[in-house]
Amino acid sequence: MYQLRKDSIIERWVLFSECRLHRPGIGGGQGPQFDADAFCPFCEGLEEHTPDEIFALREDPSLPANSPGWQLRVVPNKFPAVEHILAGDAPYEPSTIEPDPLFVSIPARGRHEVVIESPEHKSLVSQLTGDEMEALFATYQQRLLAIGEFPEIVSTTIFKNVGRAAGASLEHLHSQILATPVIPWALRNEINSAASYKEQHGKCIFCELIEREMQEGTRLIEQTENFVALCPYAPRMAGESWILPKTCQPCYTDVDAEQVKELAHLTHRLLSRMEKVLPRPSYNYTIHSRPCRQCTMQKVAGGIPMEDVLYHWHLEIVPSASRSAGFEWSSGCYINSLLPEDAVKVLRS
Numbered sequence: 065m066y067q068l069r070k071d072s073i074i075e076r077w078v079l080f081s082e083c084r085l086h087r088p089g090i091g092g093g094q095g096p097q098f099d100a101d102a103f104c105p106f107c108e109g110l111e112e113h114t115p116d117e118i119f120a121l122r123e124d125p126s127l128p129a130n131s132p133g134w135q136l137r138v139v140p141n142k143f144p145a146v147e148h149i150l151a152g153d154a155p156y157e158p159s160t161i162e163p164d165p166l167f168v169s170i171p172a173r174g175r176h177e178v179v180i181e182s183p184e185h186k187s188l189v190s191q192l193t194g195d196e197m198e199a200l201f202a203t204y205q206q207r208l209l210a211i212g213e214f215p216e217i218v219s220t221t222i223f224k225n226v227g228r229a230a231g232a233s234l235e236h237l238h239s240q241i242l243a244t245p246v247i248p249w250a251l252r253n254e255i256n257s258a259a260s261y262k263e264q265h266g267k268c269i270f271c272e273l274i275e276r277e278m279q280e281g282t283r284l285i286e287q288t289e290n291f292v293a294l295c296p297y298a299p300r301m302a303g304e305s306w307i308l309p310k311t312c313q314p315c316y317t318d319v320d321a322e323q324v325k326e327l328a329h330l331t332h333r334l335l336s337r338m339e340k341v342l343p344r345p346s347y348n349y350t351i352h353s354r355p356c357r358q359c360t361m362q363k364v365a366g367g368i369p370m371e372d373v374l375y376h377w378h379l380e381i382v383p384s385a386s387r388s389a390g391f392e393w394s395s396g397c398y399i400n401s402l403l404p405e406d407a408v409k410v411l412r413s
Contacts, residue, residue: 108183227346268374295404
């Protein structure tokens with residue numbers, strides 16, 4: 065089986081080649097497990113080994129910060145990818161020097177936070193309780209709203225790395241939140257594509273996609289009252305899955321409390337299935353949400369204001385089934401060995 069498929073959202077090509085499943089060494093790329101005896105600064109009782117917490121959930125709110133008794137903690141990343149801005153910091157003033165059109169740069173000022181998802185040393189999402197998942201997804205909203213108050217922040221990305229092959233440096237379950245003064249390339253492409261589709265067809269590309277997937281059913285994993293879980297038509301990796309709201313919700317902060325619970329349990333079920341399928345689970349997930357309020361009036365494709373774009377925030381789950389190599393780096397086209405119609409049969413069961 066050889067086939068090229070195009071992702072209609074950002075017009076990215078994926079090459080499907082089933083025979084590559086039989087290459088030498090396939091199946092051993094997940095990497096070694098974490099050392100069970102390694103020191104873990106995220107475990108309860110070791111709070112002094114992390115930066116001071118920004119936010120925490122405790123059954124007893126009278127307990128002091130940075131002490132045991134918590135259910136979830138948010139701390140600054142000890143090794144941040146950006147320069148942390150704090151409340152009260154003077155905003156960055158753009159240079160008056162004429163910018164160079166070839167070599168463009170601005171200070172990387174933003175926020176980089178870590179969400180520690182359980183006081184217990186858990187390594188798989190399937191080990192979390194339903195209440196812990198609800199608390200996690202509610203915390204994502206809380207942090208998006210809080211970080212959005214910083215005037216320099218333009219876009220905030222929520223992501224999780226599970227397993228060494230997916231880039232996790234610690235086994236203890238955690239997520240990361242990275243806020244930047246620019247819109248990431250992938251998100252901008254999605255928004256531009258949604259704007260172009262609306263201009264050409266007068267409809268929301270995400271609504272059209274969801275409607276077609278629900279009608280055909282061949283890539284649909286599960287649906288609830290407000291969400292669909294599916295394997296996309298042109299996935300980058302075997303088993304890649306998306307969760308999308310059925311209605312136009314551009315920002316994750318648009319989700320109400322009941323929908324957050326529904327989403328948390330759907331994500332828990334889907335990841336639990338994936339962790340059973342993968343021999344040594346390694347995967348990433350990320351939440352794509354429209355940029356913060358500061359840039360909603362920016363113009364996108366076709367001169368459309370960003371706030372007028374019909375967009376669905378969504379969660380993408382990408383297993384670490386293989387590594388990008390020469391062809392992927394040189395072409396931007398991924399090679400996948402498993403069609404989504406086959407992957408979905410496993411994830412449904």
